[in-house]
Amino acid sequence: MACVLVHIEADDDQPTPASLAALGEGRRVATSSGATLYACVVLAGELPDKNKLGHASTIPPFGAADTAASANEALVTALGVHGADKVVFVTAAGAVRPVMWSTVGAPIAAACTHLRPALVLLPASAGSHDVGARLATRMGAAYVDSPVVEQGPRGEIVLSRPVYGGGWRRRTSLDDLDRAVVVTLPPGRRPARGADEAEVLLLEMRTPGDSRVRLIDEKSDDGAALTSARVVVAAGGGVNAASWPMVAELAKALGGELGATRSLCARGIAPPTREIGVGARHVSPMLYVVCGASGSAAHLGAVSHEAEIVAIDRDPDAPIFKLASYGIVGAIEDVVPQLLEQLRAEAR
Amino acid sequence: MAAPAPVVVLLRRLQARPGAPNAPSSNQDETDVLGRCEGGALAAAISLAARLETTVVAIAVGPARREDRVLAMALRAGCTRAVRIDDSQLGDVDYLGLAQVLAAAIKHVGARTVLCGDRSQDEGAGAIGPAVAELLDWSHLTGVVRHAVEGNEVVVVRQADTAHQRFRIPLPVVLCVTAPPVQGPAVPEPERKDEDEDAPEPAAKRARKRARTPVPTIEELDLADLGIDARAVAPRRTSAGKLRAVRGRGSPMMSTSASDLVARLRADRLLGGSDS
Numbered sequence: 001m002a003c004v005l006v007h008i009e010a011d012d013d014q015p016t017p018a019s020l021a022a023l024g025e026g027r028r029v030a031t032s033s034g035a036t037l038y039a040c041v042v043l044a045g046e047l048p049d050k051n052k053l054g055h056a057s058t059i060p061p062f063g064a065a066d067t068a069a070s071a072n073e074a075l076v077t078a079l080g081v082h083g084a085d086k087v088v089f090v091t092a093a094g095a096v097r098p099v100m101w102s103t104v105g106a107p108i109a110a111a112c113t114h115l116r117p118a119l120v121l122l123p124a125s126a127g128s129h130d131v132g133a134r135l136a137t138r139m140g141a142a143y144v145d146s147p148v149v150e151q152g153p154r155g156e157i158v159l160s161r162p163v164y165g166g167g168w169r170r171r172t173s174l175d176d177l178d179r180a181v182v183v184t185l186p187p188g189r190r191p192a193r194g195a196d197e198a199e200v201l202l203l204e205m206r207t208p209g210d211s212r213v214r215l216i217d218e219k220s221d222d223g224a225a226l227t228s229a230r231v232v233v234a235a236g237g238g239v240n241a242a243s244w245p246m247v248a249e250l251a252k253a254l255g256g257e258l259g260a261t262r263s264l265c266a267r268g269i270a271p272p273t274r275e276i277g278v279g280a281r282h283v284s285p286m287l288y289v290v291c292g293a294s295g296s297a298a299h300l301g302a303v304s305h306e307a308e309i310v311a312i313d314r315d316p317d318a319p320i321f322k323l324a325s326y327g328i329v330g331a332i333e334d335v336v337p338q339l340l341e342q343l344r345a346e347a348r
Numbered sequence: 349m350a351a352p353a354p355v356v357v358l359l360r361r362l363q364a365r366p367g368a369p370n371a372p373s374s375n376q377d378e379t380d381v382l383g384r385c386e387g388g389a390l391a392a393a394i395s396l397a398a399r400l401e402t403t404v405v406a407i408a409v410g411p412a413r414r415e416d417r418v419l420a421m422a423l424r425a426g427c428t429r430a431v432r433i434d435d436s437q438l439g440d441v442d443y444l445g446l447a448q449v450l451a452a453a454i455k456h457v458g459a460r461t462v463l464c465g466d467r468s469q470d471e472g473a474g475a476i477g478p479a480v481a482e483l484l485d486w487s488h489l490t491g492v493v494r495h496a497v498e499g500n501e502v503v504v505v506r507q508a509d510t511a512h513q514r515f516r517i518p519l520p521v522v523l524c525v526t527a528p529p530v531q532g533p534a535v536p537e538p539e540r541k542d543e544d545e546d547a548p549e550p551a552a553k554r555a556r557k558r559a560r561t562p563v564p565t566i567e568e569l570d571l572a573d574l575g576i577d578a579r580a581v582a583p584r585r586t587s588a589g590k591l592r593a594v595r596g597r598g599s600p601m602m603s604t605s606a607s608d609l610v611a612r613l614r615a616d617r618l619l620g621g622s623d624s
Binding site for chain 1: 363383384385388443444447466467470471474476477478479482488489490506508509511512513514517518527587588589590591592593599601602603605606610612613618
């Protein structure tokens with residue numbers, strides 16, 4: 001494998017945590033396969049004339065993209081420290097926010113056409129979900145969504161993802177493929193540490209996005225905190241209006257966010273913005289405490305398979321216990337107050 | 349004047365495990381047959397078509413024993429036409445092979461608006477909508493939670509990581525729809541005495557009218573009908589990945605008390621950074 005490319009999303013000249021995690025995954029793959037790791041950043045607009053480096057067919061030599069580097073010094077430093085061998089700035093003709101296919105897709109695709117990566121990694125984000133499959137289609141590449149990246153028995157890179165409610169895994173070995181692969185990574189990957197400063201390249205592509213898609217406005221979402229929470233407490237159909245405040249209190253005591261299944265939202269007990277499930281919020285906590293939910297595929301399909309699940313339910317035969325790492329059988333009204341009391345006692 | 353282009357909804361029956369279609373939990377409850385997002389796409393397609401004053405075509409790829417139930421359900425829900433593409437030559441083809449077939453079918457029916465689920469509940473990759481849009485060179489949007497029609501454009505709300513974003517997009521477009529918004533407990537509506545003639549028909553009346561209307565049959569197409577050479581799609585099988593059944597996680601560590609559970613979580617370093 002000659003080249004691994006990671007798309008970097010940035011906020012205020014700093015890569016997002018999900019982008020650094022994707023870069024970390026890219027670093028591990030590149031090191032094990034002897035590939036060069038490119039961090040690809042899409043910049044809006046055009047650069048000053050003296051920095052235009054010709055058409056994309058001529059990647060400038062090291063040092064030729066000085067201004068792009070100095071204008072984005074903090075970003076370049078962060079990417080180098082976190083493992084990038086080379087940072088590629090690609091200029092787009094239009095806006096690059098919000099991150100989605102219509103804004104950044106074509107510039108990333110143009111960079112891929114030029115660099116011909118065998119593996120493209122996209123950070124865990126709604127933008128990557130919008131970009132990933134379409135980028136793969138344009139490249140004629142394979143596409144794998146939210147896999148665990150593993151090493152196979154021969155040292156080969158294997159992408160493995162749970163399907164059919166976690167009862168099956170779909171495994172793709174990169175050695176078996178005769179084409180590139182685009183991967184949208186799941187949340188929760190670890191960043192890596194790089195040894196050297198990254199070399200900076202500039203691709204002056206001026207690739208237009210899809211101007212047909214026009215952003216009108218945006219409103220913040222109350223449920224957004226669920227996506228990045230390290231601890232999530234989720235209430236299911238076994239929770240009622242009386243026990244809902246207890247579960248909310250447990251989430252607070254654990255320093256986590258409060259979520260709910262679709263059935264609880266439909267009963268009007270939990271707000272719809274807190275719904276966790278396929279087609280609603282996807283979460284990737286380290287600890288996922290499930291109170292009174294059966295553990296359907298529609299619910300747990302939206303929970304990272306790396307989350308440690310704690311199940312609390314009155315039914316010892318509830319399917320959730322087959323999927324959980326820890327469990328306790330009992331009524332929510334009994335167990336949750338006891339947990340709260342224990343946590344408070346330890347805090348005193 | 350030519351009839352307006354139909355709206356297409358791409359459907360696929362939910363599978364409990366590979367090759368095993370999910371059975372509805374009862375004859376009345378078919379929610380387990382379609383995934384949440386596909387259900388949202390079907391509802392959105394019917395509503396969008398009503399606003400665009402056009403028809404809805406449901407398209408599925410797969411054998412009759414699996415997909416006809418979904419297509420019959422779509423017809424009962426208000427789709428005017430159902431098309432199933434036989435997949436006997438497709439086998440375990442990957443997302444792009446499937447998208448090639450669907451893009452050809454969309455051209456075949458002459459649609460300019462396509463809706464599909466944002467992610468299926470079984471495979472869950474969410475690749476088909478964007479891939480179809482690329483092959484058709486149309487705009488697309490994922491994570492669509494709401495939609496409206498304004499003139500010749502659709503206005504859609506997308507759920508992003510931290511915000512709901514509203515976009516305006518001209519046709520043609522592919523919209524990847526999430527689960528329909530949760531409905532709260534039903535609130536009885538006050539009785540209306542003066543019916544507005546322009547008001548939409550009540551659901552029960554619409555259902556009675558549908559029951560009197562003969563249900564169209566499901567049309568079947570094969571790859572040759574769509575001008576697709578099966579040999580061109582077949583190599584895509586290698587990139588679909590191999591399926592393996594996984595053993596369960598095993599029995600969870602069961603605790604007999606809250607203090608025991610907290611102690612186990614602390615021992616495994618799963619509690620921390622809290623105000624406990």
